[in-house]
Amino acid sequence: MGEILVLMESRQGELRDVSLEMLTLASRLAAANGELVTALVLTSQEHAAHLTKQAARYADSILTLQKESFAVYQAGEYEEALAALINERRPILTLVGHTAFGMDFMPRLASRLDIPLATDCLSLSREGGVLTAVRQMYGGKISAEVQLREAPGYLVTVRPGACSSAASKAEPGKVEVRDWTSDPVTAGRTFIKYLETAGGGVDITQADILVSVGRGIGKPENIPLAEELARILGAELACSRPVADKNWLPKHRQVGTSGRTVKPKVYLALGISGAFQHQAGMKRSQTIIAINKDPKAPIFSIADYGVVGDLFQVVPALKDQLKTILKK
Numbered sequence: 479m480g481e482i483l484v485l486m487e488s489r490q491g492e493l494r495d496v497s498l499e500m501l502t503l504a505s506r507l508a509a510a511n512g513e514l515v516t517a518l519v520l521t522s523q524e525h526a527a528h529l530t531k532q533a534a535r536y537a538d539s540i541l542t543l544q545k546e547s548f549a550v551y552q553a554g555e556y557e558e559a560l561a562a563l564i565n566e567r568r569p570i571l572t573l574v575g576h577t578a579f580g581m582d583f584m585p586r587l588a589s590r591l592d593i594p595l596a597t598d599c600l601s602l603s604r605e606g607g608v609l610t611a612v613r614q615m616y617g618g619k620i621s622a623e624v625q626l627r628e629a630p631g632y633l634v635t636v637r638p639g640a641c642s643s644a645a646s647k648a649e650p651g652k653v654e655v656r657d658w659t660s661d662p663v664t665a666g667r668t669f670i671k672y673l674e675t676a677g678g679g680v681d682i683t684q685a686d687i688l689v690s691v692g693r694g695i696g697k698p699e700n701i702p703l704a705e706e707l708a709r710i711l712g713a714e715l716a717c718s719r720p721v722a723d724k725n726w727l728p729k730h731r732q733v734g735t736s737g738r739t740v741k742p743k744v745y746l747a748l749g750i751s752g753a754f755q756h757q758a759g760m761k762r763s764q765t766i767i768a769i770n771k772d773p774k775a776p777i778f779s780i781a782d783y784g785v786v787g788d789l790f791q792v793v794p795a796l797k798d799q800l801k802t803i804l805k806k
């Protein structure tokens with residue numbers, strides 16, 4: 479029976495969301511073609527039991543390779559392990575997150591194994607042995623369907639946030655744990671340590687309501703307008719990347735692929751266009767409200783409620799209404 483191999487990405491002993499999202503995609507494909515999904519966990523002994531147990535709830539089978547140098551991501555070690563496993567098992571498809579990890583080592587792996595690679599994919603389908611992937615181009619303005627040349631196996635990196643997370647299975651998957659005893663790989667770089675951004679006591683991932691500010695806010699002098707709205711709503715302030723890059727708000731408030739992933743009850747986006755890197759960090763919010771003067775802004779495609787208008791007119795009116803309602 480054919481196999482789809484999915485690399486579980488973890489950080490500091492916990493699976494990252496993208497791992498479960500890829501399992502959703504893999505399970506759909508496998509169901510359509512009568513194949514099995516194997517979750518591949520590369521880890522040190524310290525985290526092996528916990529990560530294997532987490533992955534076992536979502537995949538048909540789990541292959542855990544233990545090696546001390548898998549404790550943290552090292553490009554050379556990952557490439558060696560994947561190359562050996564793909565040569566051994568010949569999976570039909572190998573999925574890795576389009577994250578700093580996947581972007582780093584997958585092109586080298588594809589070139590080394592001479593296997594077709596599609597990067598940053600949103601969805602996949604396979605017919606008659608040919609893989610078709612949907613990818614966005616030109617900064618998300620168009621979605622393109624690309625077909626890969628017919629091959630016995632494919633490599634794909636999947637964009638974080640492209641799918642919902644897998645639902646857990648009634649029965650845990652079959653587990654195989656192996657000690658991986660390959661020689662250490664010296665790839666010219668060494669992991670030193672994780673650096674957490676200073677949180678300043680605020681954790682936007684825990685907030686029920688977020689008022690999030692984008693470049694449309696114009697200048698730092700306008701931030702208090704959003705701050706006051708947040709105070710009235712009992713919300714925390716968040717932002718898009720340009721706002722953090724310009725130091726209008728601190729980095730720990732940034733939402734998106736290079737910021738935090740949030741799932742509040744309400745996400746109010748002020749002057750945010752909704753680039754995919756931003757959406758990946760907030761699209762699973764329960765209710766999304768967008769205020770933007772451009773009716774074609776991509777944020778409206780995922781918003782539950784939208785106001786097409788100038789935030790400098792809408793926000794003061796909203797504040798006045800809220801003050802009246804909340805006084806009653």
Ligand SMILES: Cc1cc2nc3c(=O)[nH]c(=O)nc-3n(C[C@H](O)[C@H](O)[C@H](O)COP(=O)(O)OP(=O)(O)OC[C@H]3O[C@@H](n4cnc5c(N)ncnc54)[C@H](O)[C@@H]3O)c2cc1C
Pocket residue numbers: 691692693694695717718719720721732733734735736737738748749750751752753754755756759769770771772775787788789790
């Ligand atoms: C590797 C990489 C990682 C990235 N990571 C992230 C990330 O983690 N988070 C993130 O947010 N971005 C990230 N980005 C950047 C992302 O691609 C976008 O550039 C960014 O999200 C745009 O931010 P924005 O929506 O605030 O600004 P813009 O795209 O400039 O949008 C501003 C919006 O404000 C609207 N506007 C302007 N004035 C008003 C007004 N008066 N009233 C109402 N609306 C108004 C405009 O119509 C526009 O839609 C990343 C990019 C790369 C390449």
